[in-house]
Amino acid sequence: MQAARAAGKFRGKNKAPKWKKPDDGMVSVMVLPLTVTDTGDLDRLNKLFGAMWNIKRALQRDARNKVDAYWAAYHERNEQGAKAVRQRLGLSREALERCAYRHLQDSGHLKHHASKALAMHMADEVWNGVQRHLFPDATGHRFGRLKTGRWYDFTRIPGRARSHTTANKWETFRLVGTLHGHAKAYTDGEQHEVQQPRRMPKPTLPAGTVPTGKVTASGKPGIRKATWWDHTGPLAVVFAGGPDGTKGDLMLPVRIPQGPGQRARVEHFLAGPGRWHRVDLVRRRKPGTPGGWAYEAHLMILGPGYTAPAVQQMRQQAADLDRIGGVDGNVSNLSIVSFPASLDPAEDAPAVTEITLSAQEQTRLEKEAKKRRGRARALERSRRATNTAQYGLSKKQTRRAEHRAAKGLREKTVTVPGGARTARSDGVPKQAFRRDRLSEGYRQLRARQAEAAASAAKHRRHRARLVAQEIIATHGVNLTVEDCDIRAWYRLWGKRLSQTTPGMLIAALDRECQAAGGRLVRASTWSTALSQHCLCGQRINKTLRDREHKCIACGLVGKRDLVSAALAAFVRLTNVDDPKTAHLDTAMSRHAQITYGQGLEEALRESTTPNPTPVRRSGRVAVPRQRETSAHRTAEKRPRATPDETRPARDHAGKPGRHPGCEPQLTHW
Incomplete structure (x- = not known):
């Protein structure tokens, strides 16, 4: 019973013909900045990235341990074959997906912020790195041993592609609205150029009912409650319902590029909703914004990108x-x-x-080199000021301390020591740099850098x-x-x-x-x-x-x-x-x-x-x-x-x- 619960239910093979991307699989990406003005939405975004980071870190550690065990099983690989060893250790895409599901279910709190679809695609991302390490490329080279990434390097949550064979099926991040509705809302009835405000309002869920196009058993036309699929207003990215269904929809307004020469490019990407394929949620460091991060939606469309005439x-x-x-x-x-x-x-x-x-x-x-050197010096001063015990005094500071001691003056506290870092006899620092205490100013300056x-x-x-x-x-x-x-x-x-x-x-x-x-x-x-x-x-x-x-x-x-x-x-x-x-x-x-x-x-x-x-x-x-x-x-x-x-x-x-x-x-x- 316990094994059956851990395994879970999986879909079988698709009986319909496999769908293929048109234009020889060519895709292109458009970056759409997201406007996050509500503190509740910002808190949900931070918790979503935190949950996905925990899942990715756990998967990376599991994959690294499995890879180490795979290379250690030298005699077993020679006797039974490498494929049998990989199957025993769970080094496959499906096995990593099951591992992600177990982490999501056993944690208790992660399922309140992330969904199974997001966990599955994060497992696929980790498997890509495992695959590049296990199997050589065309030149015969392999990637190195797997590592666990850093929190500040985690900037992308891959979304799930929409279904192009079933209508209204987009399981993770979805782009709703139309370009016509967006232009109508921010061009004064399409009388002027697009002028989007700095604090863009959040679109509301359509109210009322819409016809389904079917006839009920009583002979009356069928109706249903309006959803985000019926939204024809300004563009927005929606994470519908949330994983546990108690927090409602996470709705993020989209800001399209505006200005001279941008209209043709925007129409190329956004005029045809049938070409929208996938939306990834991406963040990047931006000092001065609430939380220090700016969020973007990377929209992938089917077909080539835009090329100016x-x-x-x-x-x-x-x-x-x-x-x-x-x-x-x-x-x-x-x-x-x-x-x-x-x-x-x-x-x-x-x-x-x-x-x-x-x-x-x-x-x-x-000028850029001068600014870069100045930022590097400021970062070094900040690190020394917050970790004074890890650095010694410079020659000038030592002479000053000896001079004050000779005159009987009290010892002066040095806020920024200028000497070398305390190290062992072989030159290795006694404390690793990653364990240093960093100030908030240091982090902001590093983000600006x-x-x-x-x-x-x-x-x-x-x-x-x-x-x-x-x-x-x-x-x-x-x-x-x-x-x-x-x-x-x-x-x-x-x-x-x-x-x-x-x-x-x-x-x-x-x-x-x-x-x-x-x-x-x-x-x-x-x-x-x-x-x-x-x-x-x-x-x-x-x-x-x-x-x-x-x-x-x-x-x-x-x-x-x-x-x-x-x-x-x-x-x-x-x-x-x-x-x-x-x-x-x-x-x-x-x-x-x-x-x-x-x-x-x-x-x-x-x-x-x-x-x-x-x-x-x-x-x-x-x-x-x-x-x-x-x-x-x-x-x-x-x-x-x-x-x-x-x-x-x-x-x-x-x-x-x-x-x-x-x-x-x-x-x-």
């Missing part, structure tokens, strides 16, 4: 460009060179683009997307780049890469090429050695310090990065999915060098002529700049070889409609 037109024009190009990534710049696919000088000339940080971006990065880091990351992604669009609009969608490991660059040059983000730029360029119908092909550096060759085919050995290309065979002189990018355009691959099959077509590169002659050499050569006036070319800004000559670089001796040195600031002109600090420096020839 201007971006679609740009991608179509880029796809029509019959060009081949190469990309050379560096620590401080990104070089792109492209040629017409036919190498006909009558069609078009070679295009050369260099992307570096503009003066506005360098100034902004310096996390918010600033998230804002900076969003800015970098936006910049990378703009740069990628500029590149394919000029050089086409068929590009080749060297297959480099950015992690090795971080080991050599560290935080410098966080400013220029070459890996993020190349990843954004890859996405833009695929979206426009092309591809960014990766070529192995071992079989091509682009930086060690010339367009004529001659091998020119260079070190990382040598930033200028000089060929003794053909006399070509130019920037090392631009010459490598030009050679990347003539890389051929036997299998485009395998970078190791790449080889350099020196015959085509030599043909291009002869065809374009002096024009190509001038584009690849360093320009030492300053011209601070921006020049408009094809709707883009072309800014020639002052560069260091090779004599200047060779005259300055550095203790360490670097791939590229910081160049002088350049003049910059931004495009209309963009913030000047958000634009990278693009130099075209």
Whole structure:
């Protein structure tokens, strides 16, 4: 009887044909901020996240213990097989779901805040991590041992997808209302633009009855009580009824994006309720709000995301460009060179683009770094002030204490000790940092630091997307780049890469090429050695310090990065999915060098002529700049070889409609 109660009831296999996502399973997500003004709703949200965090932590601990037992059963896995051991230990998706149900039922209080559907999907989230640890991926690698996450890292409660075969079946978080009703409520009868108040009112449950469309046994039309499915007013996220059915519906008003250019995007996501698939409840740290958290609903819809008509037109024009190009990534710049696919000088000339940080971006990065250092110092002072017993006195504080003791003065209490942390003989701190007492100001400052880091990351992604669009609009969608490991660059040059983000730029360029119908092909550096060759085919050995290309065979002189990018355009691959099959077509590169002659050499050569006036070319800004000559670089001796040195600031002109600090420096020839 006890075993039957613990096992519970489970549904059997579905007898109907399995439903599949349309458009090859393509989905997209829209972030909808939630307005929580009622203290009761805020308290329920906090308790809901707390309950789900307890369930997830318990599942992670159970899964970690089971995985440890699985790896310890070495002889049993060899004798009976790994699958039999996993079944005995309960290492499966269904077993973790049953474990989540047991935690929910045995706790007594968790079922007042969370539901079985939420617990099941949380078990599925934990199983995904277990699966990545037990089974290797396509490259043969496994993820590490499972860990229990932190409370402040728990930010997402996965919802349950709605049923697309049964009407009005959405078991967890559901999005109710219509876009038309929302616009009608906040546009004064659709007479003005959407203007949502700061404190949005909560929609009310529809009152009265609605017809069911069926006829009763007495011949009268059937009616039923109105529910949230009949709500056609402003949009809201509803957690209907609550787990125990005593607290009523948790209703959270939704704030849609408003302002110029947002209407088409909002209609793409919210105009068709039939495409709504799932709603996840997400929170993020936001100092200044009640509770320190801002809540969002991540709506997943079936189908592709929104693409502006201007971006679609740009991608179509880029796809029509019959060009081949190469990309050379560096620590401080990104070089792109492209040629017409036919190498006909009558069609078009070679295009050369260099992307570096503009003066506005360098100034902004310096300000952000200064603020980041200030926050780090403030956090360290706060930790030392609240944990004085874990730190010793600095040399200056020690001398001051000895001087006061020599004069017979009373000992002065040090509020912020400046010495090293008390540690054992082997250097390990006596008390772990996680056990330190933290003040409320420390937590708020750390939250502001996390918010600033998230804002900076969003800015970098936006910049990378703009740069990628500029590149394919000029050089086409068929590009080749060297297959480099950015992690090795971080080991050599560290935080410098966080400013220029070459890996993020190349990843954004890859996405833009695929979206426009092309591809960014990766070529192995071992079989091509682009930086060690010339367009004529001659091998020119260079070190990382040598930033200028000089060929003794053909006399070509130019920037090392631009010459490598030009050679990347003539890389051929036997299998485009395998970078190791790449080889350099020196015959085509030599043909291009002869065809374009002096024009190509001038584009690849360093320009030492300053011209601070921006020049408009094809709707883009072309800014020639002052560069260091090779004599200047060779005259300055550095203790360490670097791939590229910081160049002088350049003049910059931004495009209309963009913030000047958000634009990278693009130099075209």
